[in-house]
Amino acid sequence: xxxxxxxxxxxxxxxxxxxxxxxxxxxxxxxxxxxxxxxxxxxxxxxxxxxxxxxxxxxxxxxxxxxxxxxxxxxxxxxxxxxxxxxxxxxxxxxxxxxxxxxxxxxxxxxxxxxxxxxxxxxxxxxxxxxxxxxxxxxxxxxxxxxxxxxxxxxxxxxxxxxxxxxxxxxxxxxxxxxxxxxxxxxxxxxxxxxxxxxxxxxxxxxxxxxxxxxxxxxxxxxxxxxxxxxxxxxxxxxxxxx
Amino acid sequence: xxxxxxxxxxxxxxxxxxxxxxxxxxxxxxxxxxxxxxxxxxxxxxxxxxxxxxxxxxxxxxxxxxxxxxxxxxxxxxxxxxxxxxxxxxxxxxxxxxxxxxxxxxxxxxxxxxxxxxxxxxxxxxxxxxxxxxxxxxxxxxxxxxxxxxxxxxxxxxxxxxxxxxxxxxxxxxxxxxxxxxxxxxxxxxxxxxxxxxxxxxxxxxxxxxxxxxxxxxxxxxxxxxxxxxxxxxxxxxxxxxxxxxxxxxxxx
Numbered sequence: 001x002x003x004x005x006x007x008x009x010x011x012x013x014x015x016x017x018x019x020x021x022x023x024x025x026x027x028x029x030x031x032x033x034x035x036x037x038x039x040x041x042x043x044x045x046x047x048x049x050x051x052x053x054x055x056x057x058x059x060x061x062x063x064x065x066x067x068x069x070x071x072x073x074x075x076x077x078x079x080x081x082x083x084x085x086x087x088x089x090x091x092x093x094x095x096x097x098x099x100x101x102x103x104x105x106x107x108x109x110x111x112x113x114x115x116x117x118x119x120x121x122x123x124x125x126x127x128x129x130x131x132x133x134x135x136x137x138x139x140x141x142x143x144x145x146x147x148x149x150x151x152x153x154x155x156x157x158x159x160x161x162x163x164x165x166x167x168x169x170x171x172x173x174x175x176x177x178x179x180x181x182x183x184x185x186x187x188x189x190x191x192x193x194x195x196x197x198x199x200x201x202x203x204x205x206x207x208x209x210x211x212x213x214x215x216x217x218x219x220x221x222x223x224x225x226x227x228x229x230x231x232x233x234x235x236x237x238x239x240x241x242x243x
Numbered sequence: 244x245x246x247x248x249x250x251x252x253x254x255x256x257x258x259x260x261x262x263x264x265x266x267x268x269x270x271x272x273x274x275x276x277x278x279x280x281x282x283x284x285x286x287x288x289x290x291x292x293x294x295x296x297x298x299x300x301x302x303x304x305x306x307x308x309x310x311x312x313x314x315x316x317x318x319x320x321x322x323x324x325x326x327x328x329x330x331x332x333x334x335x336x337x338x339x340x341x342x343x344x345x346x347x348x349x350x351x352x353x354x355x356x357x358x359x360x361x362x363x364x365x366x367x368x369x370x371x372x373x374x375x376x377x378x379x380x381x382x383x384x385x386x387x388x389x390x391x392x393x394x395x396x397x398x399x400x401x402x403x404x405x406x407x408x409x410x411x412x413x414x415x416x417x418x419x420x421x422x423x424x425x426x427x428x429x430x431x432x433x434x435x436x437x438x439x440x441x442x443x444x445x446x447x448x449x450x451x452x453x454x455x456x457x458x459x460x461x462x463x464x465x466x467x468x469x470x471x472x473x474x475x476x477x478x479x480x481x482x483x484x485x486x487x488x489x490x491x492x493x494x495x496x
Contacts, residue, residue, distance in 0.1 A: 027397060043267075045380070050379050057380060067425070068388060069391075077399060088400045090285070092396040107312045112305040112309055123301055127310050129288075139318070139324075152332045162486055167331060169444045170448075170451045174478035218429065
Protein backbone atom coordinates (compact mmCIF):
# COMPACT_ATOMS: atom_id res chain seq x y z
CA UNK A 1 0.00 0.00 0.00
CA UNK A 2 1.50 3.29 -1.06
CA UNK A 3 -0.21 6.63 -0.99
CA UNK A 4 2.77 8.90 -1.34
CA UNK A 5 1.41 10.70 -4.35
CA UNK A 6 -2.32 10.57 -3.68
CA UNK A 7 -4.15 12.82 -6.08
CA UNK A 8 -7.91 12.97 -5.54
CA UNK A 9 -8.71 13.20 -9.23
CA UNK A 10 -8.59 9.55 -10.34
CA UNK A 11 -11.35 8.30 -8.01
CA UNK A 12 -13.82 10.82 -9.38
CA UNK A 13 -15.93 13.22 -7.38
CA UNK A 14 -16.98 10.54 -4.85
CA UNK A 15 -13.39 9.99 -3.71
CA UNK A 16 -12.74 13.74 -3.76
CA UNK A 17 -15.74 14.14 -1.47
CA UNK A 18 -14.41 11.35 0.77
CA UNK A 19 -10.99 13.00 0.95
CA UNK A 20 -12.52 16.40 1.75
CA UNK A 21 -14.79 15.00 4.49
CA UNK A 22 -12.16 12.83 6.18
CA UNK A 23 -9.56 15.55 6.02
CA UNK A 24 -11.82 18.26 7.47
CA UNK A 25 -13.45 16.08 10.16
CA UNK A 26 -10.23 14.20 10.82
CA UNK A 27 -8.59 17.50 11.73
CA UNK A 28 -11.55 18.76 13.77
CA UNK A 29 -11.91 15.55 15.80
CA UNK A 30 -8.16 15.24 16.32
CA UNK A 31 -7.87 18.82 17.59
CA UNK A 32 -10.81 18.12 19.92
CA UNK A 33 -9.15 14.93 21.17
CA UNK A 34 -5.88 16.78 21.66
CA UNK A 35 -7.48 19.57 23.70
CA UNK A 36 -9.58 17.23 25.86
CA UNK A 37 -6.65 14.96 26.64
CA UNK A 38 -4.47 17.88 27.78
CA UNK A 39 -7.32 19.56 29.67
CA UNK A 40 -7.44 16.77 32.30
CA UNK A 41 -3.87 17.06 33.57
CA UNK A 42 -3.92 20.87 33.33
CA UNK A 43 -7.03 20.93 35.51
CA UNK A 44 -5.31 18.61 37.96
CA UNK A 45 -2.16 20.73 38.05
CA UNK A 46 -3.74 24.16 38.42
CA UNK A 47 -7.36 23.91 39.58
CA UNK A 48 -7.55 20.96 41.95
CA UNK A 49 -5.61 22.42 44.87
CA UNK A 50 -2.26 20.78 44.17
CA UNK A 51 0.69 23.11 44.53
CA UNK A 52 2.40 22.86 41.15
CA UNK A 53 4.42 25.62 39.51
CA UNK A 54 4.19 26.00 35.71
CA UNK A 55 8.00 25.66 35.65
CA UNK A 56 7.68 22.05 36.87
CA UNK A 57 5.46 21.24 33.89
CA UNK A 58 7.89 22.92 31.49
CA UNK A 59 10.83 20.99 32.91
CA UNK A 60 8.90 17.71 32.62
CA UNK A 61 7.88 18.57 29.06
CA UNK A 62 11.46 19.41 28.11
CA UNK A 63 12.73 16.14 29.59
CA UNK A 64 10.16 14.11 27.63
CA UNK A 65 10.73 16.11 24.44
CA UNK A 66 14.48 15.55 24.67
CA UNK A 67 13.80 11.81 24.77
CA UNK A 68 10.90 11.32 22.34
CA UNK A 69 10.88 14.54 20.28
CA UNK A 70 12.39 12.83 17.24
CA UNK A 71 9.89 9.96 17.43
CA UNK A 72 6.97 12.42 17.48
CA UNK A 73 7.93 13.53 13.97
CA UNK A 74 9.36 10.30 12.55
CA UNK A 75 6.41 8.06 13.42
CA UNK A 76 3.79 9.95 11.39
CA UNK A 77 6.28 10.09 8.50
CA UNK A 78 6.84 6.32 8.48
CA UNK A 79 3.16 5.41 8.91
CA UNK A 80 1.79 7.70 6.21
CA UNK A 81 2.64 5.49 3.21
CA UNK A 82 0.98 2.51 4.90
CA UNK A 83 -2.10 4.21 6.31
CA UNK A 84 -2.99 6.87 3.77
CA UNK A 85 -4.25 10.35 4.73
CA UNK A 86 -7.71 9.49 6.12
CA UNK A 87 -6.58 6.67 8.40
CA UNK A 88 -3.77 8.86 9.79
CA UNK A 89 -6.35 10.90 11.73
CA UNK A 90 -7.90 7.71 13.10
CA UNK A 91 -4.68 5.89 13.92
CA UNK A 92 -2.89 8.60 15.87
CA UNK A 93 -5.91 9.23 18.06
CA UNK A 94 -6.85 5.61 18.73
CA UNK A 95 -3.27 4.47 19.28
CA UNK A 96 -1.77 0.96 19.36
CA UNK A 97 -1.22 1.24 15.62
CA UNK A 98 1.25 -1.47 14.70
CA UNK A 99 -0.15 -4.18 16.96
CA UNK A 100 -3.83 -3.60 16.28
CA UNK A 101 -4.88 -1.13 13.59
CA UNK A 102 -2.48 -2.22 10.84
CA UNK A 103 -3.36 -5.93 11.15
CA UNK A 104 -7.06 -5.01 11.17
CA UNK A 105 -6.69 -3.00 7.96
CA UNK A 106 -4.59 -5.66 6.22
CA UNK A 107 -6.95 -8.52 7.09
CA UNK A 108 -9.96 -6.55 5.83
CA UNK A 109 -8.18 -5.78 2.55
CA UNK A 110 -7.25 -9.45 2.11
CA UNK A 111 -10.79 -10.61 2.89
CA UNK A 112 -12.36 -8.46 0.19
CA UNK A 113 -9.46 -8.95 -2.24
CA UNK A 114 -8.53 -5.27 -2.45
CA UNK A 115 -5.28 -4.53 -4.22
CA UNK A 116 -2.85 -2.69 -1.90
CA UNK A 117 -2.67 0.99 -2.81
CA UNK A 118 -6.02 1.03 -4.57
CA UNK A 119 -8.97 3.25 -3.60
CA UNK A 120 -10.88 0.11 -2.55
CA UNK A 121 -8.03 -0.77 -0.20
CA UNK A 122 -8.01 2.74 1.25
CA UNK A 123 -11.73 2.64 2.00
CA UNK A 124 -11.52 -0.91 3.40
CA UNK A 125 -8.72 0.18 5.75
CA UNK A 126 -10.75 3.13 7.07
CA UNK A 127 -13.81 0.91 7.60
CA UNK A 128 -11.74 -1.83 9.28
CA UNK A 129 -10.18 0.70 11.66
CA UNK A 130 -13.70 1.85 12.59
CA UNK A 131 -14.52 -1.78 13.43
CA UNK A 132 -11.31 -2.16 15.43
CA UNK A 133 -12.03 1.09 17.29
CA UNK A 134 -15.50 -0.14 18.26
CA UNK A 135 -14.12 -3.38 19.72
CA UNK A 136 -11.30 -1.53 21.44
CA UNK A 137 -13.55 1.05 23.12
CA UNK A 138 -15.91 -1.64 24.39
CA UNK A 139 -13.14 -3.86 25.75
CA UNK A 140 -11.44 -0.91 27.47
CA UNK A 141 -14.68 0.27 29.05
CA UNK A 142 -15.61 -3.22 30.26
CA UNK A 143 -12.28 -4.81 31.18
CA UNK A 144 -10.36 -1.75 32.38
CA UNK A 145 -13.01 0.80 33.36
CA UNK A 146 -15.42 -1.58 35.12
CA UNK A 147 -13.67 -4.90 35.89
CA UNK A 148 -10.23 -3.36 36.39
CA UNK A 149 -11.45 -0.68 38.78
CA UNK A 150 -13.32 -3.34 40.75
CA UNK A 151 -10.23 -5.56 40.78
CA UNK A 152 -8.05 -2.77 42.18
CA UNK A 153 -10.53 -2.18 45.00
CA UNK A 154 -10.85 -5.92 45.72
CA UNK A 155 -7.24 -7.12 45.85
CA UNK A 156 -5.35 -6.97 49.17
CA UNK A 157 -3.41 -3.75 49.76
CA UNK A 158 -0.13 -5.69 50.07
CA UNK A 159 -0.54 -6.91 46.49
CA UNK A 160 -1.38 -3.38 45.33
CA UNK A 161 1.81 -2.18 47.03
CA UNK A 162 3.89 -4.79 45.20
CA UNK A 163 2.32 -3.76 41.88
CA UNK A 164 2.97 -0.06 42.49
CA UNK A 165 6.56 -0.66 43.54
CA UNK A 166 7.60 -3.05 40.80
CA UNK A 167 5.34 -2.47 37.79
CA UNK A 168 7.89 -0.07 36.28
CA UNK A 169 10.77 -2.58 35.91
CA UNK A 170 8.13 -5.18 34.96
CA UNK A 171 7.12 -3.00 31.99
CA UNK A 172 10.55 -1.71 31.00
CA UNK A 173 12.33 -5.09 30.83
CA UNK A 174 9.87 -6.31 28.22
CA UNK A 175 9.75 -2.98 26.38
CA UNK A 176 13.52 -2.88 26.02
CA UNK A 177 13.63 -6.42 24.60
CA UNK A 178 10.75 -5.58 22.25
CA UNK A 179 12.48 -2.42 21.04
CA UNK A 180 15.75 -4.25 20.42
CA UNK A 181 14.08 -7.12 18.53
CA UNK A 182 11.77 -4.96 16.42
CA UNK A 183 14.47 -2.46 15.40
CA UNK A 184 16.82 -5.20 14.16
CA UNK A 185 19.93 -3.01 14.53
CA UNK A 186 22.53 -4.95 16.54
CA UNK A 187 25.15 -2.23 16.22
CA UNK A 188 22.82 0.50 17.50
CA UNK A 189 21.64 -1.85 20.28
CA UNK A 190 25.17 -2.45 21.58
CA UNK A 191 25.93 1.27 21.49
CA UNK A 192 22.68 2.10 23.30
CA UNK A 193 23.33 -0.48 26.02
CA UNK A 194 26.92 0.69 26.56
CA UNK A 195 25.98 4.38 26.62
CA UNK A 196 23.08 3.84 29.03
CA UNK A 197 25.22 1.64 31.31
CA UNK A 198 27.92 4.34 31.41
CA UNK A 199 25.32 7.01 32.16
CA UNK A 200 23.33 5.06 34.77
CA UNK A 201 26.18 3.32 36.61
CA UNK A 202 28.98 5.82 35.98
CA UNK A 203 27.80 9.36 35.38
CA UNK A 204 24.72 9.51 37.64
CA UNK A 205 26.44 8.15 40.80
CA UNK A 206 29.26 10.68 40.22
CA UNK A 207 26.94 13.62 39.61
CA UNK A 208 23.48 12.89 41.08
CA UNK A 209 22.14 16.21 39.81
CA UNK A 210 22.29 14.74 36.28
CA UNK A 211 19.63 12.14 37.15
CA UNK A 212 16.85 14.23 35.65
CA UNK A 213 18.60 14.59 32.30
CA UNK A 214 20.13 11.09 32.20
CA UNK A 215 17.67 9.81 29.57
CA UNK A 216 18.25 12.82 27.34
CA UNK A 217 22.03 12.42 27.62
CA UNK A 218 21.73 8.72 26.74
CA UNK A 219 19.48 9.38 23.75
CA UNK A 220 21.74 12.10 22.39
CA UNK A 221 24.89 10.06 22.98
CA UNK A 222 23.41 6.95 21.37
CA UNK A 223 22.27 8.88 18.29
CA UNK A 224 25.67 10.52 17.81
CA UNK A 225 27.67 7.31 18.31
CA UNK A 226 25.27 5.16 16.26
CA UNK A 227 25.56 7.66 13.41
CA UNK A 228 29.33 7.94 13.72
CA UNK A 229 29.83 4.15 13.80
CA UNK A 230 27.07 3.28 11.31
CA UNK A 231 27.60 0.35 8.98
CA UNK A 232 28.40 1.63 5.51
CA UNK A 233 26.05 -0.91 3.98
CA UNK A 234 23.14 -0.70 6.44
CA UNK A 235 19.84 -1.47 4.80
CA UNK A 236 17.50 1.37 5.68
CA UNK A 237 13.76 1.15 5.99
CA UNK A 238 12.90 -0.94 9.05
CA UNK A 239 9.74 0.76 10.32
CA UNK A 240 10.17 2.68 13.53
CA UNK A 241 7.53 1.73 16.00
CA UNK A 242 6.93 -0.51 18.88
CA UNK A 243 3.80 -0.48 20.94
CA UNK B 244 15.22 23.64 55.57
CA UNK B 245 14.74 21.38 52.64
CA UNK B 246 13.82 17.76 53.21
CA UNK B 247 13.99 15.25 50.39
CA UNK B 248 10.51 14.50 49.10
CA UNK B 249 10.49 11.04 50.63
CA UNK B 250 10.91 12.44 54.15
CA UNK B 251 8.33 15.20 53.92
CA UNK B 252 5.15 14.68 55.94
CA UNK B 253 2.33 13.29 53.82
CA UNK B 254 -0.05 16.22 53.69
CA UNK B 255 -1.61 18.51 51.11
CA UNK B 256 -0.04 18.16 47.69
CA UNK B 257 2.65 16.03 49.32
CA UNK B 258 0.02 13.37 49.96
CA UNK B 259 0.84 9.94 48.66
CA UNK B 260 -2.80 9.01 48.09
CA UNK B 261 -2.31 9.27 44.34
CA UNK B 262 -5.41 7.28 43.46
CA UNK B 263 -7.57 9.86 45.25
CA UNK B 264 -6.65 12.58 42.73
CA UNK B 265 -6.23 10.11 39.86
CA UNK B 266 -9.95 9.29 40.06
CA UNK B 267 -11.03 12.95 40.11
CA UNK B 268 -14.45 13.29 38.40
CA UNK B 269 -13.08 15.90 35.98
CA UNK B 270 -10.56 13.33 34.69
CA UNK B 271 -13.35 10.79 34.20
CA UNK B 272 -15.23 13.44 32.22
CA UNK B 273 -12.18 13.93 29.99
CA UNK B 274 -11.97 10.17 29.37
CA UNK B 275 -15.63 10.16 28.37
CA UNK B 276 -14.83 13.10 26.09
CA UNK B 277 -12.00 11.24 24.34
CA UNK B 278 -14.20 8.15 23.92
CA UNK B 279 -16.92 10.40 22.51
CA UNK B 280 -14.58 12.10 20.04
CA UNK B 281 -13.38 8.72 18.72
CA UNK B 282 -16.97 7.47 18.35
CA UNK B 283 -17.99 10.63 16.47
CA UNK B 284 -14.92 10.38 14.23
CA UNK B 285 -15.62 6.71 13.45
CA UNK B 286 -19.25 7.43 12.55
CA UNK B 287 -18.28 10.32 10.25
CA UNK B 288 -15.53 8.29 8.54
CA UNK B 289 -17.79 5.26 8.15
CA UNK B 290 -20.52 7.37 6.55
CA UNK B 291 -18.01 9.04 4.23
CA UNK B 292 -16.58 5.65 3.21
CA UNK B 293 -20.07 4.28 2.56
CA UNK B 294 -20.90 7.29 0.34
CA UNK B 295 -17.71 6.86 -1.69
CA UNK B 296 -17.94 3.04 -1.89
CA UNK B 297 -20.07 2.66 -5.06
CA UNK B 298 -17.63 4.81 -7.04
CA UNK B 299 -14.77 2.38 -6.38
CA UNK B 300 -16.77 -0.88 -6.69
CA UNK B 301 -16.99 -1.58 -2.98
CA UNK B 302 -20.28 -3.40 -2.38
CA UNK B 303 -22.36 -3.12 0.81
CA UNK B 304 -21.43 -6.74 1.58
CA UNK B 305 -17.75 -5.87 1.29
CA UNK B 306 -18.25 -2.88 3.60
CA UNK B 307 -19.75 -5.24 6.19
CA UNK B 308 -16.90 -7.72 5.67
CA UNK B 309 -14.30 -4.96 6.12
CA UNK B 310 -15.91 -3.70 9.32
CA UNK B 311 -16.28 -7.21 10.73
CA UNK B 312 -12.71 -8.21 9.78
CA UNK B 313 -11.38 -5.12 11.53
CA UNK B 314 -13.49 -5.78 14.60
CA UNK B 315 -12.64 -9.48 14.90
CA UNK B 316 -8.92 -9.00 14.34
CA UNK B 317 -8.90 -6.31 17.05
CA UNK B 318 -10.31 -8.59 19.76
CA UNK B 319 -7.01 -10.25 20.69
CA UNK B 320 -4.87 -7.09 20.64
CA UNK B 321 -7.55 -5.14 22.55
CA UNK B 322 -7.65 -7.75 25.31
CA UNK B 323 -3.84 -7.77 25.41
CA UNK B 324 -3.81 -3.97 25.80
CA UNK B 325 -6.50 -4.23 28.49
CA UNK B 326 -4.33 -6.66 30.50
CA UNK B 327 -1.39 -4.24 30.42
CA UNK B 328 -3.72 -1.37 31.32
CA UNK B 329 -5.12 -3.20 34.34
CA UNK B 330 -1.60 -3.84 35.63
CA UNK B 331 -0.96 -0.08 35.52
CA UNK B 332 -4.23 0.91 37.23
CA UNK B 333 -2.67 0.86 40.69
CA UNK B 334 0.01 3.30 39.59
CA UNK B 335 -1.92 5.81 37.48
CA UNK B 336 -5.62 5.25 38.21
CA UNK B 337 -8.32 4.39 35.69
CA UNK B 338 -8.83 7.75 33.89
CA UNK B 339 -5.13 8.22 33.05
CA UNK B 340 -4.71 4.57 32.04
CA UNK B 341 -7.84 4.58 29.86
CA UNK B 342 -6.94 7.76 28.02
CA UNK B 343 -3.16 7.24 27.80
CA UNK B 344 -2.26 3.54 27.64
CA UNK B 345 -5.62 2.32 26.30
CA UNK B 346 -6.07 5.05 23.70
CA UNK B 347 -3.85 7.66 22.04
CA UNK B 348 -0.52 6.39 23.39
CA UNK B 349 0.88 3.03 24.38
CA UNK B 350 2.29 1.47 27.52
CA UNK B 351 5.92 1.79 26.44
CA UNK B 352 5.85 5.52 25.69
CA UNK B 353 3.52 6.61 28.43
CA UNK B 354 5.18 4.69 31.26
CA UNK B 355 8.51 6.08 30.03
CA UNK B 356 7.20 9.64 29.84
CA UNK B 357 5.76 9.34 33.35
CA UNK B 358 9.05 7.98 34.67
CA UNK B 359 11.04 10.78 33.02
CA UNK B 360 8.64 13.42 34.37
CA UNK B 361 8.83 12.00 37.89
CA UNK B 362 12.62 11.99 37.57
CA UNK B 363 12.56 15.68 36.61
CA UNK B 364 11.00 16.34 40.04
CA UNK B 365 13.54 14.15 41.82
CA UNK B 366 10.87 11.51 42.48
CA UNK B 367 10.29 7.89 41.49
CA UNK B 368 7.01 6.35 40.42
CA UNK B 369 5.49 3.97 42.96
CA UNK B 370 7.69 4.59 45.99
CA UNK B 371 7.39 7.02 48.91
CA UNK B 372 8.36 10.02 46.77
CA UNK B 373 5.40 9.42 44.43
CA UNK B 374 3.02 12.13 45.65
CA UNK B 375 -0.14 13.61 44.19
CA UNK B 376 1.89 16.45 42.67
CA UNK B 377 4.32 14.02 41.05
CA UNK B 378 1.38 12.12 39.60
CA UNK B 379 -0.11 15.33 38.20
CA UNK B 380 3.16 16.30 36.50
CA UNK B 381 3.65 12.73 35.20
CA UNK B 382 0.11 12.66 33.81
CA UNK B 383 0.74 16.04 32.17
CA UNK B 384 3.96 14.71 30.60
CA UNK B 385 2.20 11.64 29.18
CA UNK B 386 -0.64 13.76 27.81
CA UNK B 387 1.53 16.45 26.26
CA UNK B 388 3.58 13.68 24.64
CA UNK B 389 0.43 12.26 23.05
CA UNK B 390 -0.61 15.78 22.06
CA UNK B 391 2.71 16.30 20.25
CA UNK B 392 2.09 13.08 18.25
CA UNK B 393 -1.31 14.40 17.23
CA UNK B 394 0.14 17.82 16.45
CA UNK B 395 2.79 16.22 14.22
CA UNK B 396 0.05 14.23 12.47
CA UNK B 397 -2.07 17.35 11.99
CA UNK B 398 0.85 19.25 10.48
CA UNK B 399 2.46 16.48 8.44
CA UNK B 400 -0.59 14.75 6.92
CA UNK B 401 -1.65 17.67 4.69
CA UNK B 402 1.99 18.21 3.72
CA UNK B 403 2.44 14.53 2.82
CA UNK B 404 -0.88 14.48 0.98
CA UNK B 405 0.51 17.12 -1.36
CA UNK B 406 3.41 14.72 -1.92
CA UNK B 407 5.94 17.23 -0.73
CA UNK B 408 9.27 16.02 -2.07
CA UNK B 409 11.34 17.73 0.60
CA UNK B 410 10.23 15.34 3.33
CA UNK B 411 10.89 12.24 1.29
CA UNK B 412 14.32 13.58 0.47
CA UNK B 413 15.43 13.04 4.09
CA UNK B 414 18.42 10.72 4.14
CA UNK B 415 16.98 7.18 4.40
CA UNK B 416 19.97 6.04 6.44
CA UNK B 417 19.31 8.81 8.98
CA UNK B 418 15.62 7.84 9.02
CA UNK B 419 16.62 4.27 9.92
CA UNK B 420 19.39 4.90 12.45
CA UNK B 421 18.35 8.02 14.36
CA UNK B 422 14.88 6.89 15.53
CA UNK B 423 16.12 3.40 16.44
CA UNK B 424 19.00 4.91 18.40
CA UNK B 425 16.64 7.28 20.20
CA UNK B 426 14.16 4.54 21.12
CA UNK B 427 16.61 1.85 22.22
CA UNK B 428 18.71 4.47 24.04
CA UNK B 429 15.67 5.82 25.90
CA UNK B 430 14.29 2.43 26.93
CA UNK B 431 17.75 1.11 27.84
CA UNK B 432 18.45 4.10 30.09
CA UNK B 433 15.02 3.96 31.73
CA UNK B 434 15.30 0.19 32.22
CA UNK B 435 18.83 0.22 33.66
CA UNK B 436 17.84 3.09 35.97
CA UNK B 437 15.46 0.66 37.69
CA UNK B 438 18.24 -1.74 38.62
CA UNK B 439 20.05 0.16 41.42
CA UNK B 440 16.76 0.60 43.33
CA UNK B 441 16.71 -2.91 44.88
CA UNK B 442 17.33 -6.59 44.22
CA UNK B 443 13.64 -7.14 43.60
CA UNK B 444 13.69 -4.42 40.93
CA UNK B 445 16.52 -6.34 39.24
CA UNK B 446 14.50 -9.57 39.50
CA UNK B 447 11.34 -7.97 38.05
CA UNK B 448 13.31 -6.40 35.20
CA UNK B 449 15.08 -9.65 34.30
CA UNK B 450 11.94 -11.83 34.50
CA UNK B 451 10.06 -9.31 32.36
CA UNK B 452 12.83 -9.22 29.74
CA UNK B 453 13.09 -13.03 29.74
CA UNK B 454 9.35 -13.60 29.33
CA UNK B 455 9.17 -11.10 26.49
CA UNK B 456 12.20 -12.67 24.81
CA UNK B 457 10.61 -16.10 25.13
CA UNK B 458 7.29 -14.88 23.72
CA UNK B 459 8.99 -13.23 20.73
CA UNK B 460 11.10 -16.35 20.12
CA UNK B 461 8.12 -18.71 20.31
CA UNK B 462 6.06 -16.34 18.14
CA UNK B 463 8.71 -16.60 15.44
CA UNK B 464 9.37 -20.35 15.80
CA UNK B 465 5.71 -21.42 15.98
CA UNK B 466 4.44 -18.63 13.71
CA UNK B 467 1.94 -17.54 16.35
CA UNK B 468 1.68 -13.77 16.09
CA UNK B 469 -0.76 -13.54 19.03
CA UNK B 470 2.21 -14.36 21.28
CA UNK B 471 3.81 -11.12 20.11
CA UNK B 472 0.68 -9.14 21.03
CA UNK B 473 0.37 -10.76 24.47
CA UNK B 474 4.11 -10.62 25.22
CA UNK B 475 3.99 -7.39 27.24
CA UNK B 476 1.01 -8.54 29.29
CA UNK B 477 2.58 -11.93 30.06
CA UNK B 478 5.92 -10.29 30.88
CA UNK B 479 4.30 -7.88 33.36
CA UNK B 480 2.34 -10.69 35.04
CA UNK B 481 5.44 -12.90 35.29
CA UNK B 482 7.61 -10.10 36.65
CA UNK B 483 5.00 -8.97 39.19
CA UNK B 484 4.48 -12.59 40.25
CA UNK B 485 8.21 -13.01 40.85
CA UNK B 486 8.36 -9.68 42.71
CA UNK B 487 5.37 -10.70 44.84
CA UNK B 488 7.03 -13.98 45.86
CA UNK B 489 10.34 -12.27 46.56
CA UNK B 490 8.86 -9.31 48.43
CA UNK B 491 6.32 -11.38 50.39
CA UNK B 492 8.00 -11.20 53.80
CA UNK B 493 8.80 -7.49 53.45
CA UNK B 494 5.22 -6.39 52.87
CA UNK B 495 3.79 -8.70 55.50
CA UNK B 496 2.18 -11.44 53.47
